[in-house]
Amino acid sequence: MIGQLIVEGLAIGACYGLMAIGVVIIYKTSEVVNFAQGEMAMFSTFIAYHILLHYHFPFWQAFLITMVFAILLGVFIEFAFLRPAKEPTALGLIVITLGAEMLLMGLAGWKWGAEQKAFKIPMSFSVTHEPIKGVIISDWAIGVFVIAAILMALLYLFFKYTRLGVAMKATQQNKNAAKIMGVRVERMFSLAWGLSSLMGAIAAMFFASRATLDPNFMMEPFLRAFAAAVLGGLMSIPGVLIGGGLLGLIENFFGYVWPEWKPIVAFLVIVLVLCVRPSGLFAKHYIKKV
Amino acid sequence: MDMKRDYYEDIELIGSGVVLFWSAAFLIFLFTLPFYTPSYYIYLLNIILVHVILAVGLNILVGYTGQISLGHAGFFAIGAYGTVFLMTHFQVPFIFALPLAAFIAAFFGFILGLPALRLEGPYLAIATLGFGLAIMHVIGTWDIFGGRMGLHAPPLDLGIPKMGFGWVLESDVSMYYLILVIATIMIVSAINLMKTRIGRAFVAIRDSDIAAEVMGVNLTIYKTLAFAISAFYAGIAGGLFAFVCGFFDPFTFNMILSIVFLVMVVVGGLGSILGAIMGATLITYLQYDLLKNVSEAPYVGDFLVAVSKKWFTVIGLENFGSIALGLIMIGIIIFEPLGMYGVWIRIKKYWMTWPF
Numbered sequence: 001m002i003g004q005l006i007v008e009g010l011a012i013g014a015c016y017g018l019m020a021i022g023v024v025i026i027y028k029t030s031e032v033v034n035f036a037q038g039e040m041a042m043f044s045t046f047i048a049y050h051i052l053l054h055y056h057f058p059f060w061q062a063f064l065i066t067m068v069f070a071i072l073l074g075v076f077i078e079f080a081f082l083r084p085a086k087e088p089t090a091l092g093l094i095v096i097t098l099g100a101e102m103l104l105m106g107l108a109g110w111k112w113g114a115e116q117k118a119f120k121i122p123m124s125f126s127v128t129h130e131p132i133k134g135v136i137i138s139d140w141a142i143g144v145f146v147i148a149a150i151l152m153a154l155l156y157l158f159f160k161y162t163r164l165g166v167a168m169k170a171t172q173q174n175k176n177a178a179k180i181m182g183v184r185v186e187r188m189f190s191l192a193w194g195l196s197s198l199m200g201a202i203a204a205m206f207f208a209s210r211a212t213l214d215p216n217f218m219m220e221p222f223l224r225a226f227a228a229a230v231l232g233g234l235m236s237i238p239g240v241l242i243g244g245g246l247l248g249l250i251e252n253f254f255g256y257v258w259p260e261w262k263p264i265v266a267f268l269v270i271v272l273v274l275c276v277r278p279s280g281l282f283a284k285h286y287i288k289k290v
Numbered sequence: 291m292d293m294k295r296d297y298y299e300d301i302e303l304i305g306s307g308v309v310l311f312w313s314a315a316f317l318i319f320l321f322t323l324p325f326y327t328p329s330y331y332i333y334l335l336n337i338i339l340v341h342v343i344l345a346v347g348l349n350i351l352v353g354y355t356g357q358i359s360l361g362h363a364g365f366f367a368i369g370a371y372g373t374v375f376l377m378t379h380f381q382v383p384f385i386f387a388l389p390l391a392a393f394i395a396a397f398f399g400f401i402l403g404l405p406a407l408r409l410e411g412p413y414l415a416i417a418t419l420g421f422g423l424a425i426m427h428v429i430g431t432w433d434i435f436g437g438r439m440g441l442h443a444p445p446l447d448l449g450i451p452k453m454g455f456g457w458v459l460e461s462d463v464s465m466y467y468l469i470l471v472i473a474t475i476m477i478v479s480a481i482n483l484m485k486t487r488i489g490r491a492f493v494a495i496r497d498s499d500i501a502a503e504v505m506g507v508n509l510t511i512y513k514t515l516a517f518a519i520s521a522f523y524a525g526i527a528g529g530l531f532a533f534v535c536g537f538f539d540p541f542t543f544n545m546i547l548s549i550v551f552l553v554m555v556v557v558g559g560l561g562s563i564l565g566a567i568m569g570a571t572l573i574t575y576l577q578y579d580l581l582k583n584v585s586e587a588p589y590v591g592d593f594l595v596a597v598s599k600k601w602f603t604v605i606g607l608e609n610f611g612s613i614a615l616g617l618i619m620i621g622i623i624i625f626e627p628l629g630m631y632g633v634w635i636r637i638k639k640y641w642m643t644w645p646f
Contacts, residue, residue, distance in 0.1 A: 267420025
């Protein structure tokens with residue numbers, strides 16, 4: 001039973017982690033907390049749903065189209081909504097992303113209606129294996145683990161060995177210095193939004209296949225993912241993945257003992273952790289200079 | 291214009307005779323409003339006034355103290371549930387139940403203010419957001435609060451029924467007067483509060499909390515106090531909202547509501563009570579009237595229906611309100627970060643210095 005809870009918790013935690021990586025990439029690069037992350041992912045998933053339903057493409061083709069769309073969506077939001085804001089405050093940036101969230105939610109509701117739809121991916125939730133006795137693992141969970149591992153490896157290679165990745169890292173560390181070295185910082189912001197939208201879209205497909213697809217379905221998972229990102233410290237990508245895993249585990253164990261309080265345990269944990277370590281578990285706390 | 295020459299001029303409640311005259315005229319206008327408005331609009335006015343109370347309170351926290359809150363729907367819910375619960379289960383008369391519920395909300399605000407001492411920006415946003423969700427979940431789970439089925443508000447009795455004299459407000463109009471009086475008191479006390487030592491401490495914390503602490507502002511007291519006062523306003527607003535609506539369930543107080551409250555303050559103008567009033571009025575009007583039946587709206591309604599038929603779904607057109615709100619939020623930050631108050635200031639400046 002405990003093994004089962006651990007596997008399930010880690011699988012859902014890896015999903016939170018994937019979403020949270022998107023939050024962190026944007027936060028590290030441009031110091032914007034993107035509250036529209038979940039809705040961007042939701043919109044991309046609806047695009048995949050639309051392609052599958054109306055054009056009958058095979059899943060992988062639809063998946064690739066959706067990934068391209070997700071990147072374009074992220075770049076568009078950065079370009080159209082965040083770039084024109086002149087010297088916005090932290091609160092102003094949060095309001096812009098909340099506005100983008102409402103906008104995307106409204107558009108999806110307008111186009112596809114509010115009723116819940118089924119979204120299927122090749123890795124089904126109902127096909128299960130039992131490698132160790134007592135531990136049942138579904139195709140879905142295996143898919144999550146494999147995809148998360150592949151994405152982590154790709155991100156690592158991207159940030160380590162490509163010019164673009166190094167430029168992004170430079171932007172994260174010091175914007176002015178990066179600018180002087182010839183990096184177009186604004187483009188790096190757009191790229192960060194595209195990348196994070198992509199991560200979100202992949203995670204959202206897993207969430208949608210686990211539950212149902214409707215314009216509100218990413219709200220709760222996004223909040224958990226955001227909580228996971230805060231737990232991990234909003235700064236390091238591995239830290240956030242660990243944060244996601246931890247959150248998934250805590251939530252699953254807690255949900256097993258007190259099922260009715262499962263939806264809020266994540267936030268209680270966050271508030272408690274933040275009271276002890278105000279910058280999350282894996283981030284150094286910098287004292288602000290006056 | 292608006293030059294302050296000494297301290298006593300700065301702390302005056304009413305800046306000039308002009309302000310006094312127009313405020314009084316506007317109040318008289320509001321008091322006579324029910325005589326010539328159709329009854330549906332009285333309900334809308336009640337909702338607007340309730341939201342004005344809340345927005346003024348939220349502005350004390352967000353605009354003046356500089357702390358973000360995405361959990362104000364939680365305080366709103368505590369006010370609504372607290373008032374109704376006290377009245378139905380403990381037979382507390384309304385005039386005591388409302389402030390009592392607001393004090394309960396203020397207490398929760400104080401509790402939420404404690405983590406806020408160490409958190410800022412996104413961390414505070416997630417903590418307050420979690421608080422709002424937790425409140426929604428608690429009242430949705432405990433059967434004593436009606437659970438997911440929601441609660442009906444009892445008749446609104448201004449007297450003390452146990453001692454034999456009741457004064458039941460039945461119509462929307464009488465409720466309008468009650469809410470108007472309470473809203474006026476709350477707004478005037480907010481304006482007054484901002485002119486006191488406490489208000490100045492809030493502004494100092496917003497501008498730089500470290501500098502404020504060096505100057506002798508006790509951060510622990512004033513940050514939690516800002517949360518408590520703001521929650522108190524939300525509690526009063528929630529208690530009144532319960533009776534305006536008559537029926538409410540936990541999902542009335544979801545996260546979107548918290549966002550909408552924040553939008554009111556930001557659209558109206560941060561750090562300005564007049565702005566909060568204007569923002570709450572505009573957003574509530576948009577939400578409850580103009581965008582509710584967008585397909586019947588003048589000029590654009592038919593066009594939107596045609597667009598929906600071609601590319602979208604007609605049934606989903608009700609989501610247009612969400613799109614419009616989102617665009618307003620983005621547009622106001624990009625084009626007018628000071629909100630409607632900023633526009634007002636610019637108009638005022640233009641006419642005061644006209645023709646230069």
